[in-house]
Amino acid sequence: MKNKPLILVTNDDGITAPGIRTLIEIMNEIGTVVVVAPDSPQSAMGHAITINSTLYCDPIKITDGPQEEYSCSGTPADCVKLAVNELLDRKPDLCVSGINHGSNSSINVIYSGTMSAAMEAAIEGIPSIGFSLLDFSWNADFNPIRKYVKKITEQALLNGIPKDVVLNVNFPKRKEDEIKGIKVCRQAKANWVEEFDKRKNPMGRDYYWLTGNFINEDNGEDTDEWALSQGYISIVPTQFDLTAHHSIQQLNTWSL
Amino acid sequence: MKNKPLILVTNDDGITAPGIRTLIEIMNEIGTVVVVAPDSPQSAMGHAITINSTLYCDPIKITDGPQEEYSCSGTPADCVKLAVNELLDRKPDLCVSGINHGSNSSINVIYSGTMSAAMEAAIEGIPSIGFSLLDFSWNADFNPIRKYVKKITEQALLNGIPKDVVLNVNFPKRKEDEIKGIKVCRQAKANWVEEFDKRKNPMGRDYYWLTGNFINEDNGEDTDEWALSQGYISIVPTQFDLTAHHSIQQLNTWSL
Numbered sequence: 001m002k003n004k005p006l007i008l009v010t011n012d013d014g015i016t017a018p019g020i021r022t023l024i025e026i027m028n029e030i031g032t033v034v035v036v037a038p039d040s041p042q043s044a045m046g047h048a049i050t051i052n053s054t055l056y057c058d059p060i061k062i063t064d065g066p067q068e069e070y071s072c073s074g075t076p077a078d079c080v081k082l083a084v085n086e087l088l089d090r091k092p093d094l095c096v097s098g099i100n101h102g103s104n105s106s107i108n109v110i111y112s113g114t115m116s117a118a119m120e121a122a123i124e125g126i127p128s129i130g131f132s133l134l135d136f137s138w139n140a141d142f143n144p145i146r147k148y149v150k151k152i153t154e155q156a157l158l159n160g161i162p163k164d165v166v167l168n169v170n171f172p173k174r175k176e177d178e179i180k181g182i183k184v185c186r187q188a189k190a191n192w193v194e195e196f197d198k199r200k201n202p203m204g205r206d207y208y209w210l211t212g213n214f215i216n217e218d219n220g221e222d223t224d225e226w227a228l229s230q231g232y233i234s235i236v237p238t239q240f241d242l243t244a245h246h247s248i249q250q251l252n253t254w255s256l
Numbered sequence: 257m258k259n260k261p262l263i264l265v266t267n268d269d270g271i272t273a274p275g276i277r278t279l280i281e282i283m284n285e286i287g288t289v290v291v292v293a294p295d296s297p298q299s300a301m302g303h304a305i306t307i308n309s310t311l312y313c314d315p316i317k318i319t320d321g322p323q324e325e326y327s328c329s330g331t332p333a334d335c336v337k338l339a340v341n342e343l344l345d346r347k348p349d350l351c352v353s354g355i356n357h358g359s360n361s362s363i364n365v366i367y368s369g370t371m372s373a374a375m376e377a378a379i380e381g382i383p384s385i386g387f388s389l390l391d392f393s394w395n396a397d398f399n400p401i402r403k404y405v406k407k408i409t410e411q412a413l414l415n416g417i418p419k420d421v422v423l424n425v426n427f428p429k430r431k432e433d434e435i436k437g438i439k440v441c442r443q444a445k446a447n448w449v450e451e452f453d454k455r456k457n458p459m460g461r462d463y464y465w466l467t468g469n470f471i472n473e474d475n476g477e478d479t480d481e482w483a484l485s486q487g488y489i490s491i492v493p494t495q496f497d498l499t500a501h502h503s504i505q506q507l508n509t510w511s512l
């Protein structure tokens with residue numbers, strides 16, 4: 001790439017989150033950065049889009065730097081659609097989403113606003129990466145992973161991401177010198193077992209809070225969960241063709 | 257199955273939608289039905305879940321019949337989580353979601369609340385089917401597809417749905433005698449090209465409405481789009497392992 005790449009930055013924790021501010025700083029070292037991110041936290045929004053309501057999207061400047069920034073009232077996927085189809089003059093060379101405060105490994109990819117933004121970009125033909133750190137705290141320390149975010153992004157620009165594939169990158173919560181390296185993995189087969197905390201509101205009406213435990217029964221050493229537990233960064237190539245091709249033959253034996 | 261199967265019914269158009277009322281009637285002919293559905297329309301919610309807010313879920317009765325019904329303030333995925341982990345005494349034998357007013361074929365599966373509910377059930381180990389009719393109208397005519405919904409459901413109960421697979425069933429908008437049959441398909445590679453309608457609100461602030469055109473450049477005759485265009489019902493086996501296994505080898509050639 002002769003000129004500086006155009007990089008779209010978004011997330012789901014909202015435009016003021018420390019994770020996206022870190023990501024903007026790193027991307028400013030690599031390319032021309034345009035930020036289009038939600039004006040409020042949108043975690044666990046999955047691939048929601050706004051079709052029955054209006055969207056606001058305003059230029060803003062949260063921190064110093066050469067980046068252009070827009071704050072948007074919609075979901076992460078809305079932000080990408082607005083950026084690509086309304087705000088940017090040309091298709092970006094790369095979309096990066098995150099750095100998410102919290103894991104998007106294994107089944108979390110399904111619920112993740114961070115990954116849905118990255119996936120939306122990939123659907124629109126833009127090479128795309130979602131970054132997540134296994135630390136839910138607003139004050140999470142992103143410094144140990146800066147050099148890895150930069151390295152993975154540079155390798156993606158150099159090699160090209162395979163067509164119709166999005167990278168789901170998760171970082172263990174470790175000191176820089178305790179991170180063992182990077183593993184390309186498959187999505188572990190794990191899931192949440194929910195428990196609902198049932199309470200009464202001040203008017204006496206029952207309501208519920210979702211809580212749950214993460215259960216991983218997948219012992220494979222080629223999974224993202226395994227890599228992260230061992231101190232590696234996991235990269236799962238992720239796709240939006242959801243067809244279970246292997247089961248088509250079996251379904252064709254049904255009497256339909 | 258010796259006893260009547262326990263069938264969980266949900267949707268994304270809301271508990272009063274004609275599509276789910278039709279689905280409840282059909283399921284009442286097959287099993288013991290419990291309905292847990294959103295109290296308001298939740299289209300295009302993707303796989304959103306409610307983690308930072310409360311959920312209400314109340315017993316209700318919309319139409320006559322033996323079914324038990326609950327109206328829930330959350331997303332389609334929330335409804336399934338609440339049903340399985342809080343409301344039902346045992347894991348249901350089947351979850352059916354829909355009948356959606358509008359298509360969930362090809363890339364629409366990613367944005368679909370109907371399919372996210374079905375997928376949530378599958379993640380929790382419950383055989384699961386999403387049904388959608390290619391008619392966005394609230395007054396869509398579901399009568400031509402009743403016998404097919406019943407047939408597919410009965411076949412699923414008889415044969416068992418392959419593990420970790422959800423069926424994404426779409427019906428063409430046709431008269432009953434013009435429906436040509438059922439095809440097991442792959443998800444077509446198609447996408448939406450968005451256009452935003454930019455307007456000014458009464459206070460003079462810019463806002464946007466999302467609109468778009470559906471573009472299918474996949475000419476394969478094994479796709480859901482092809483089947484539907486020819487008057488067939490499409491069944492796409494759909495999975496929640498999003499790993500692009502075929503690209504792992506290529507990513508392992510990167511200098512990471």
